[in-house]
Amino acid sequence: MRINRTRLQKHLEKLAEIGKIGETGVCRLAHSKEDREAVEVVKGWMEEAGLTTKIDGFGNLIGRMEGTEKDKPILMLGSHIDSQPYGGRFDGTAGALGAIEVVHTMKDNAVIPKRTIEVICFSDEEGSRFNKGVFGVRALAGLLEEGELERKDKNGVTRKEALKEFGVEPDLSESPVYQKGDIEAFIELHIEQGPVLESKKKPVGIVSGISGPIWLTVTLEGFAGHAGSVPMHLRKDAMVGASEIISKFDRLIKNEGKDTTVGTVGSVQVFPNSRNIIPEKVEFTIDLRDIDLEHRTKLEEKLYTIIEETTSSYNLTHTISEDTRSEPRYCADWIKNIMKAEDKQLDLDSPVLMSGPFHDALFMSYISDYGMIFVRCEKGISHNPLEFAEMDDIEKGVQLLYQTALRIAQGEKA
Structure with a gap:
């Protein structure tokens, strides 16, 4: 079962038009009107993929596909769609839209998972607006700090005001949303944002852990x-x-x-x-x-x-x-082993490498086992409009994500 490359590419191209700057740049700051527009568009794609959707009080967009075995801990996939003020088209979005494509491919092939699957576009991963990011994922994991909603952007707007403008009523008492044991695995695909895969001439990498x-x-x-x-x-x-x-x-x-x-x-x-x-x-x-x-x-x-x-x-x-x-956090061996087995089936020969940048997965690691897949990006450039990843490489990475997710969704666990 192959993912639909054409559909994924169209979604990536459409999302890049929201908050577009110059020819290839993107500016979709957290909780902004551009962020809200993007969330609404992506929410529609989630629903087309068969997911029931909601936007929570922290600004996270969540899609859910119910599994047949309700008692099993869920599988969670996702990344983010907010950007830096001078950002690129692939940071976060490749993983968020890739996760939706995984579920859409399951729907296309009439796959009914045993585990419930949730796909999440986390709110404010980047942190550029309020000088403290990964807000949405920290809210889900119960890792918020005092004064989070009072933090101000450069225009004096508080996060609370921005979230209300975004269209949600923030309530920090709702955090944490998930407890340890609720989630069997979280998997995030992301562009590498570094030059290692390009230097090794490899399209995809399996992540060993994230620097603190x-x-x-x-x-x-x-x-x-x-x-x-x-x-x-x-x-x-x-x-x-x-x-x-x-x-x-x-x-x-x-x-x-x-x-x-x-x-x-x-x-x-x-x-x-x-x-x-x-x-x-x-x-x-x-x-x-x-x-x-x-x-x-x-x-x-x-x-x-x-x-x-x-x-x-x-x-x-x-x-x-x-x-x-944050301390360094290592990917779960059992998830890496599934990735390596599926990688071999795909004949990708993906290297194992660490992540210098932190991601939403770093904070998910406090409540769940996690794994990450990296996709090669040209010259390692990211947080820059020149950021670029070949569609061939994204397709390979999302295919590995699909095959890994399928095995976990059908019951494999640590």
Whole structure:
């Protein structure tokens, strides 16, 4: 039983038109009108695939196909359809629409699963609007934190206001939705967002685990003054301090990190942000990841020393807030073994590789066994309109997803 490549490609192309920027880019920020439009379109495709649908109070779109054995823990498939503000057409959507195609192919072939199957398009995976993502999946798993609904975007809109504008009434008391034991397996297909598969000349990869991310926001405060009159040795320049910390952090990761370690400063805010005023306050983000938790901890401690020493030398004060912290999470061996067996049947010879980026699957791992399939993307480019995956590769990945899902849906388990 083969998936319907033509149908899947049409869905990918149609979804890419919603929030389109330029020729190939996409901007569908979480809970925005573009996000809502996309959810409505995808909801229709779920229903065409035979799924009963709902949009929950966290903005998740959920489709359900009832199995014949109601007592069995369910199989869950999915990803996300929100995007970065300067994003591509395949990040999240390949997995979300691929999951719908899996169920649609079952319907086309009159397959009635033993396990109930749920397909989910998770709300706000990206985190770009409210500076904290994977909101929908964390809500389902009971991993939300205090103040989630009060977080504001750059326009001062709170998440609660945005969700209401989106069309739902958020109620954090409904979290968690699922408990351990409710879900037998969660499987997510995603573009790799890295260059490993391309370097190996392989269209598909089987994921071994996901690196654990730490997201920090560092705020440095000095004192503003006239750029033309305050002598250099009397300045408390927050920008200079931030620049030194960022540079030393980069060298730390390059010199002492492993092959699996990555560190990034991706956002910087300056106050008062004027050409002829010494910067008084600088806020910047730090993203540190490694699949080796012990090594990540050592680097984090060295980072804090760098911040302490630098702010002291420039007479600055600093605060560090923790936005996200997750340990590395490994894919279930029994799911990987099914994937490997089906991969052999498809003659894909897919390598096993780790994921540096985190995904919804990382947080599903706290309540369920999980597995992931990666699809090759050109030059490893993602979070960029140039992001591209060949349809041939997506088809192979979704076919592997289908065959893996079919075995689990018909009763296989750990």
